Amino acid sequence: MIGPFLWTPEEAYALAFPDSPAPGSELRVISYVLPQTPETRADQRLEETMPTERWARSRFHGEEFNCDLRLHLAETLTGAGYPSVAPERLPGFSYRQSERFGLASNWSERHAAFVAGHGTFSLSDAMITRWGKAVRFGSVVSRIDLPVTKRVYGNDHHAWCLWYAKGTCGACAKRCPADAITTSEGHDKQGCFTYIKPTAPVPRPAACARSKSLVKPRCHRRCSKNVKTGAIILVNQHFQNIRWTGARLVVCFVVVALF
Numbered sequence: 001m002i003g004p005f006l007w008t009p010e011e012a013y014a015l016a017f018p019d020s021p022a023p024g025s026e027l028r029v030i031s032y033v034l035p036q037t038p039e040t041r042a043d044q045r046l047e048e049t050m051p052t053e054r055w056a057r058s059r060f061h062g063e064e065f066n067c068d069l070r071l072h073l074a075e076t077l078t079g080a081g082y083p084s085v086a087p088e089r090l091p092g093f094s095y096r097q098s099e100r101f102g103l104a105s106n107w108s109e110r111h112a113a114f115v116a117g118h119g120t121f122s123l124s125d126a127m128i129t130r131w132g133k134a135v136r137f138g139s140v141v142s143r144i145d146l147p148v149t150k151r152v153y154g155n156d157h158h159a160w161c162l163w164y165a166k167g168t169c170g171a172c173a174k175r176c177p178a179d180a181i182t183t184s185e186g187h188d189k190q191g192c193f194t195y196i197k198p199t200a201p202v203p204r205p206a207a208c209a210r211s212k213s214l215v216k217p218r219c220h221r222r223c224s225k226n227v228k229t230g231a232i233i234l235v236n237q238h239f240q241n242i243r244w245t246g247a248r249l250v251v252c253f254v255v256v257a258l259f
């Protein structure tokens with residue numbers, strides 16, 4: 001659907017462990033969510049065209065932290081006897097041009113999150129989770145036998161977006177400062193990218209050798225009004241507050257998915 005360049009968990013694992021590849025059935029994808037704090041969301045709500053400082057810091061330092069967290073998780077599991085890899089941190093991680101979806105990376109944190117039961121895609125393309133959209137994701141592929149989390153939304157990849165589910169809302173389209181979201185066309189990735197690029201006032205972190213930008217997205221407050229707080233289906237919980245060079249992210253649930 002995306003293109004042959006998109007890694008399967010099996011392919012990503014084989015790149016990290018070329019001498020001992022494993023079949024997909026022996027692998028699990030562990031996906032976690034890092035929600036923005038209520039303070040950051042409150043600040044961000046007041047902005048019209050640019051990101052608030054808290055948002056910008058968590059966009060930059062928070063993702064630096066996320067990069068380290070991916071590696072830390074993979075290394076800790078590997079050290080415990082469960083060979084693991086963080087696909088986003090592989091040297092081969094890159095962006096390509098998907099015929100159908102335009103700019104696309106070869107590992108999608110959101111596909112992992114969707115399959116793991118964290119949430120669904122939306123009109124703005126962002127993923128709506130139980131904690132809203134103002135989150136970042138990370139994932140590792142591990143050769144470990146963990147139970148698989150059940151998705152409360154089944155296979156409906158738009159279930160938690162009010163526009164797709166009920167034809168209502170559309171708040172993100174009204175709020176987008178770049179007019180890059182419309183109810184007829186969805187998310188204009190190029191328009192979004194063009195707006196975001198010059199709003200990157202800081203150099204990208206060395207730890208994350210990829211393009212990083214600071215932007216004020218429109219719809220990162222909790223917008224999933226139709227999300228039901230159902231049974232907790234998560235296999236592991238890490239409630240921990242982390243301060244990282246001025247940025248605070250709350251490390252939340254780790255969910256296991258079987259692709």
Ligand code: B12
Nearest residue numbers: 059104105107108109110125126127133136137157193215
């Ligand atoms: C490239 C990239 C960008 C680019 C392009 C954005 C874009 N929307 O393509 C730029 C620089 C513009 C960007 C901006 C931002 N990004 Co960005 N970005 C990425 C990155 C590195 C790769 C995305 C990608 O190409 N994935 C590959 C494609 C194939 O998958 P996808 O986009 O996840 O999924 C798409 C398709 O599969 C499609 N789809 C269509 N049909 C179907 C059917 C099914 C069944 C499924 C499952 C999916 C699906 O839906 C998706 C939307 O296009 C990811 C990290 C990662 N490795 O995943 C972060 C990521 C997507 N970004 C993220 C964030 C937070 C942002 C910003 C808010 C950053 C900021 N300024 O603070 C903005 C928001 C812009 C926006 N409205 O999308 C988060 C997403 C959080 C969320 N709630 O969704 C991610 C996951 C980073 C992270 N570590 O958490 N980003």
Ligand code: SF4
Nearest residue numbers: 122162169170172223
């Ligand atoms: S703001 Fe409304 S229409 Fe936009 S993604 Fe969220 S629920 Fe969907």
